Amino acid sequence: MNKKKEKIIEVSMKLFAEKGFHATSISEIARTANVSKGAFYLYFESKDDLLISIFEFYTRVIIEKLEKVIDTESDPFKQFERQLEEIMTLFRDHKEYLLMHFRDNIHIGDKMDGLVAKVHKQTFDWTTERVLAMYGDKVKPYIVDVTIQLDGLVGSYFKWIAIHKLEFDPKYLAKNILQQFDILVQKQIEANEEPLFHIQTLQFDCSNVHTQLEKIRTKIKRSNLENKLELLDAVIVIEEELQKMHPKMIIVYSMIEKLEQEEAIATQIKSIIQKIEERGQY
Structure with missing residues (x-):
């Protein structure tokens, strides 16, 4: 993780613990982390x-x-x-x-x-x-x-x-x-x-996107694919993008396209696309 982003996370946790989430402003977080407000918005929306x-x-x-x-x-x-x-x-x-x-x-x-x-x-x-x-x-x-x-x-x-x-x-x-x-x-x-x-x-939602991505990550880890690290990076990019308030779908689908090329996980990737389209919130 970027050092500046990690610094913002560490500072914000201390402020949230001391003052509360709602009482802590973005300006205060940026000032305490010694970054500009604009720099904050480079890392967090x-x-x-x-x-x-x-x-x-x-x-x-x-x-x-x-x-x-x-x-x-x-x-x-x-x-x-x-x-x-x-x-x-x-x-x-x-x-x-x-x-x-x-x-x-x-x-x-x-x-x-x-x-x-x-x-x-x-x-x-x-x-x-x-x-x-x-x-x-x-x-x-x-x-x-x-x-x-x-x-x-x-x-x-x-x-x-x-x-x-x-x-x-x-x-x-x-x-x-x-x-x-x-x-x-x-x-x-x-x-x-x-x-x-x-x-x-138990009522686990085993069909949700994040659960499916976790299964794909596990399958890649256990595989003998030569580009294993590259594929794992693609999964991480998808996860991080989908967790944003307003994900950039062009990034998500470009990573999905990279994963789709591997026959071993192609079926699961098609399922991911279907789940994303069904939810419609992305």
């Missing part, structure tokens, strides 16, 4: 667009950190503990991100709602993968229940840390959360009772 960029930026940072752990740890329990530690470390070092969410009740429409839904699905997929790796098929019936419980554990700690500005050791907290989570999972497996919720009752 509005304050809402900035908020979406913050959400997207830190989501991507978290995903990258989680993926790196898998490359360095083979034991599933150690992987999970290390991934939790990475998440805790990120939030310790960027408390402004937490405070920003607790400071104001922010709602900016379908774009952010779509991103939140996308991250919610990614979180569920990540938890499912980790839990199955640790406990095997015996935990499958309880996968929704244990995901909710883990979300509750982590989310509650984040909430108290943010509100009370608590100091903590990410490594120790991650280990403690894993221990509590392990007790919850083991008790449910041993009790062998009917789960509270089943995966079939």
Whole structure:
């Protein structure tokens, strides 16, 4: 990411945490970041667009950190503990991100709602993968229940840390959360009772554009295509453009055209075009 754009993001998070999203002006963000107001609009179309960029930026940072752990740890329990530690470390070092969410009740429409839904699905997929790796098929019936419980554990700690500005050791907290989570999972497996919720009752929109793009990204990563990096860049450009308040469709379709040339993903790309045209909001 451009250094100046990253600086604006960091400054705006601190201001949003201190003063609130609605009380912070673009002029104040630009002045504090030591950039002109015009420079702000080079990177962001509005304050809402900035908020979406913050959400997207830190989501991507978290995903990258989680993926790196898998490359360095083979034991599933150690992987999970290390991934939790990475998440805790990120939030310790960027408390402004937490405070920003607790400071104001922010709602900016379908774009952010779509991103939140996308991250919610990614979180569920990540938890499912980790839990199955640790406990095997015996935990499958309880996968929704244990995901909710883990979300509750982590989310509650984040909430108290943010509100009370608590100091903590990410490594120790991650280990403690894993221990509590392990007790919850083991008790449910041993009790062998009917789960509270089943995966079939969840209402993930697996047809939305961002979910389809994520599937294409995964397929490209696992492929042996020579131009893999170029194709992944094209997917990122599409994602970033569609997240803007007023995306430039000429950019989106030029990237789609590049992806369409690969037979391995051509069918999925046609589906993306159809979804974009159906929604009509772009």
